[in-house]
Structures are given as structure tokens and as C-alpha cells.
Amino acid sequence: MPTHSERIIRLISGYLAGSLDEAERAELERWMAASELNRRAVEDFQSDDALRAADLSAIRDRIWERLDAHIPEARxxxxxxxxxxxxxxxxxxxxxxxxxxxxxxxxxxxxxxxxxxxAPGGNAAILTLAGGRRITLDSAANGRLTQHVVKVSDGAIVYDAAADTQTNTLTTPVRGQYHLTLSDGTKVWLNASSSITFPAAFRHDRRTVAVTGEVYFDVAPDATRPFTVRAGDETVRVLGTAFNVNAYADEASVNTTLVDGRVQTAGGTLKPGEQSRTYADGHTDRRRVNVGAVTAWRxxxxxxxxxxxxxxxxxxxxxxxxxxxxxxxxxxxxxxxxxxxxxxxxxxxxxxxxxxxxxxxxxxxxxxxx
Structure with a gap:
């Protein structure tokens, strides 16, 4: 079966040759409408006779030739x-x-x-339970892993709402990533070389987790139980929101970036699109950032x-x-x-x-x- 990229290249080839049927033309038009960059790509191909070939491998080879040969001349x-x-x-x-x-x-x-x-990384993580038992999730089969934990797909586990309050830790290795749904419905994504330590079920008055590395949160709203994230010397307090925490040890600061909602950090209360940076010496600052760039890994x-x-x-x-x-x-x-x-x-x-x-x-x- 052709990959998505191969399918698009074939559609463009057919478009240039005038051989697409109505359904194929509609498929290509949907792809072009999805992105200004996609539309410009097709326009560039239209203007280049050397790429007006219906053969997939010829197009790919020609693109790579042009990429390899192109050296910028701007000064x-x-x-x-x-x-x-x-x-x-x-x-x-x-x-x-x-x-x-x-x-x-x-x-x-x-x-x-x-x-x-x-090769690129992929879905890989180890779940460490309160008693010390370690479950290698990337090799575990889908289905119930423990009384309260279910692996729902490759790269994702879910905790039941009835889980106990014992502490668990999910850790991704270098080249790993993973998705976790906590017992309260909060969704968590871990980037490579990251971890989250959390209770299998939260207490009735608070929700607290600790992270290392880089973690993205989509917190389930619960005004009676504020959600707190501890990352090194930074503590992030939220009610219900989406945000990214970058707390890698080899970065200069712990960065908290707010996507939506409201969070309280050492650098103050953030608005969507703002990032708080907390440095090892304790000082903080706050700035506007490109949220898309910060959360692209997710x-x-x-x-x-x-x-x-x-x-x-x-x-x-x-x-x-x-x-x-x-x-x-x-x-x-x-x-x-x-x-x-x-x-x-x-x-x-x-x-x-x-x-x-x-x-x-x-x-x-x-x-x-x-």
C-alpha cells in the first residue's frame, strides 16, 4: 500500500498530466486546501516542466537531486x-x-x-508500580495490565477512576514517548527522556504530580481539587487547562508554556501564549512565545x-x-x-x-x- 506521501505525489503527477478522475481531483483539492504550503507546492510543480512526470520514483529522485544541488546564494x-x-x-x-x-x-x-x-524514536515507556513492579509498556499486549490500568493502544494507557492512591511512575527512555490518562481524566503526553510520578487515584482535596523532562498536560477541570505540577524548583498550579512543562536537566531553565486556561507559576499568572522560565538561581521571567513551536513534539x-x-x-x-x-x-x-x-x-x-x-x-x- 502506498504511503500518504506517495499517494500525494501520484495525485500531483496525475494532475500535471491531466489524468485524474473526479474523485482523485477532489482528494488533491482537499489536500491543497488544508495548507497554504500545500497549495504553493502544487503551484511550484506546475511551473516546472522537469517535474511533469507521472512516475513516482522519477519525481522523488528529481526532488532529491534539486535538494542536494541547491546551495543558497543570498548574502x-x-x-x-x-x-x-x-x-x-x-x-x-x-x-x-x-x-x-x-x-x-x-x-x-x-x-x-x-x-x-x-531511525526515529517511537512509543516506549516503563510503568513502575508502588510495590516496585516494572511493566515495559512497548512490549506489553493491549488490555488490562493491572486491576486499575489498561493499555488501550500502542503508546497509551488509562487509569480507572476507582484506582487506589499509591504512587506510580511512568518513564520514557531516550527515543521514547507515551500518552497517559490519569484517573481524573487528565491527559498527559511524555516526550523522550521524561517521567511523571503520580498517585494512581487523587485525593479528594488535591491533585499533585511531579515531572522531569518534557510533559504536555490537558487537565480535567475540577474547581474543588486544584491540579499541581512540580518540576524541579518550579510549582505550577492550575484549575483546568492545557500547558507544556519543559524541565530537562540540560536546559537552562524550567519552562512552563500555557496553551489554554490559566496557571500560576513562580513567574506569575500566565495568559495563553505566555511562557514562564525559572532558572537554577531562583530568578524568573515571562515572555510571549510561539506555542505551536513549543508543543510541536506533542x-x-x-x-x-x-x-x-x-x-x-x-x-x-x-x-x-x-x-x-x-x-x-x-x-x-x-x-x-x-x-x-x-x-x-x-x-x-x-x-x-x-x-x-x-x-x-x-x-x-x-x-x-x-
């Missing part, structure tokens, strides 16, 4: 290195990127050496928003389970763009290389060259 501080990624959004599952932009000096031709490839993407290279690489390291090292000074500039988390590491690095990044991959080590 300004900000330039698009991914004009062709935008045009090739239809191969997102292959290329993995819709757009990437880097600010900084104009890049030199990339020099990369990739001797091995690294929806299966990396999204960078003027992030420096170390920030980008820390995210890739957690998801692909690699170690990132730098030879010489860390390259400057910032990166903005979006890439699907379901693509292999080599595809992500191809994209970064078009901005002038020089790197090599050996085993599970990515070395960034000067």
Missing part, C-alpha cells in the same frame, strides 16, 4: 535555505521538512560524512523558532538517541522551521547541511564540524 543576514523544501512539502514523510531558515553568515558548501543512519514534529544550533541538537539527541559533539567553536546563527519526528536522522541532517552545517555521523555520535 544577507537572513536567507531561505529551504525554497525547495517548501516546494517539496508533498514528500514530507521522505524529506521530513516543510521549511527551514537559518540566520547568520552565508553558508559554505556542506561537507558531511554519514556512515550510519539512525503532534509528531520538531518545530524550531529562531533556535540556536545547540538547542536544535539537544532535541535531536533525545529523539534519536545520539550524542552530539562539536569540533571547534559552535556554529552561530539561528534556525526556524518544521520537521517530522518520524523521519530518519540522515534526512534531518541533509536539511541542516543546506544551511551550511558541516557534520559527520559515526555510530550514535554526531560530530558538528567548524
Amino acid at each position: 544577507t543576514r537572513t536567507f531561505p535555505v529551504w525554497r525547495w523544501v517548501a516546494a517539496a512539502a508533498v514528500v514530507a514523510a521522505i524529506v521530513g521538512v516543510f521549511m527551514l531558515r537559518k540566520t547568520g553568515p552565508a553558508p559554505a558548501a556542506p561537507v558531511a560524512k554519514i556512515t550510519t543512519d539512525v 503532534y509528531g514534529n520538531f518545530q524550531f523558532d529562531s533556535d540556536d544550533l545547540p538547542t536544535v541538537m539537544r532535541q535531536l539527541a533525545r529523539w534519536y538517541g545520539v550524542t552530539v559533539t562539536y569540533t571547534g567553536a559552535v556554529p552561530g546563527g539561528t534556525y526556524s522551521g518544521e520537521v517530522g519526528r518520524n523521519t530518519h536522522l540522515s534526512n534531518v541532517l541533509k536539511i541542516l547541511e543546506l544551511s551550511g552545517l558541516r557534520c559527520k555521523v559515526e555510530g550514535n555520535t554526531v560530530t558538528v564540524l567548524p
Whole structure:
């Protein structure tokens, strides 16, 4: 069965050749209407005679040739290195990127050496029960795991409302992610290298959990039982809301980003779209952020928003389970763009290389060259 990307490429090929039937044309039009980027991609293909072929592999190969050959010529501080990624959004599952932009000096031709490839992460976690029993969830069958815990699908477990109050911990490894529904109906998503410690059932007067790493919450409203999240030195108090907590030990601060509702943090009461940052020395600040970029991991993407290279690489390291090292000074500039988390590491690095990044991959080590 063709993948979604292959299906879209075939529809575009048929559209260019004038061979689509009414149902296929309607399918393509729905895809184009779903995104301005999709629409622009088809328009770019229409204007390029070299890509007017009905053969799927020929289109894919031609796209990759253009990606590999494209070296930006702009000399300004900000330039698009991914004009062709935008045009090739239809191969997102292959290329993995819709757009990437880097600010900084104009890049030199990339020099990369990739001797091995690294597959993306996936659904993986360990549930530790109060008595110390550990359940490896990615290998457990769907169905009831304990008296009060049910694995409802690959990557998701649900606690019954009648569960006891003993403490449990859900932990994701490097390259892992998982979804949890707590006994009160609160939905929780864990990113790679993260954990949440929680009572199997909450007390009648409060709901308190502790997290590490990065966790997204969609809290079930309950005015009589405020919901509290402890993350390092930060304590987040909510009534019913959606928010993201990033508390990785290798980040400079614990970041709480409000998606919807209202939360109280050490940095004050947040409004939707605001982020509170709490630093190790205790000081805090608050700022407006791109919520879509902060929470993109929850929806299966990396999204960078003027992030420096170390920030980008820390995210890739957690998801692909690699170690990132730098030879010489860390390259400057910032990166903005979006890439699907379901693509292999080599595809992500191809994209970064078009901005002038020089790197090599050996085993599970990515070395960034000067």
C-alpha cells in the first residue's frame, strides 16, 4: 500500500498530466486546501516542466537531486535555505521538512560524512508500580495490565477512576514517548527522556504530580481539587487547562508554556501564549512565545523558532538517541522551521547541511564540524 506521501505525489503527477478522475481531483483539492504550503507546492510543480512526470520514483529522485544541488546564494543576514523544501512539502514523510531558515553568515558548501543512519524514536515507556513492579509498556499486549490500568493502544494507557492512591511512575527512555490518562481524566503526553510520578487515584482535596523532562498536560477541570505540577524548583498550579512543562536537566531553565486556561507559576499568572522560565538561581521571567513551536513534539514534529544550533541538537539527541559533539567553536546563527519526528536522522541532517552545517555521523555520535 502506498504511503500518504506517495499517494500525494501520484495525485500531483496525475494532475500535471491531466489524468485524474473526479474523485482523485477532489482528494488533491482537499489536500491543497488544508495548507497554504500545500497549495504553493502544487503551484511550484506546475511551473516546472522537469517535474511533469507521472512516475513516482522519477519525481522523488528529481526532488532529491534539486535538494542536494541547491546551495543558497543570498548574502544577507537572513536567507531561505529551504525554497525547495517548501516546494517539496508533498514528500514530507521522505524529506521530513516543510521549511527551514537559518540566520547568520552565508553558508559554505556542506561537507558531511554519514556512515550510519539512525531511525526515529517511537512509543516506549516503563510503568513502575508502588510495590516496585516494572511493566515495559512497548512490549506489553493491549488490555488490562493491572486491576486499575489498561493499555488501550500502542503508546497509551488509562487509569480507572476507582484506582487506589499509591504512587506510580511512568518513564520514557531516550527515543521514547507515551500518552497517559490519569484517573481524573487528565491527559498527559511524555516526550523522550521524561517521567511523571503520580498517585494512581487523587485525593479528594488535591491533585499533585511531579515531572522531569518534557510533559504536555490537558487537565480535567475540577474547581474543588486544584491540579499541581512540580518540576524541579518550579510549582505550577492550575484549575483546568492545557500547558507544556519543559524541565530537562540540560536546559537552562524550567519552562512552563500555557496553551489554554490559566496557571500560576513562580513567574506569575500566565495568559495563553505566555511562557514562564525559572532558572537554577531562583530568578524568573515571562515572555510571549510561539506555542505551536513549543508543543510541536506533542503532534509528531520538531518545530524550531529562531533556535540556536545547540538547542536544535539537544532535541535531536533525545529523539534519536545520539550524542552530539562539536569540533571547534559552535556554529552561530539561528534556525526556524518544521520537521517530522518520524523521519530518519540522515534526512534531518541533509536539511541542516543546506544551511551550511558541516557534520559527520559515526555510530550514535554526531560530530558538528567548524
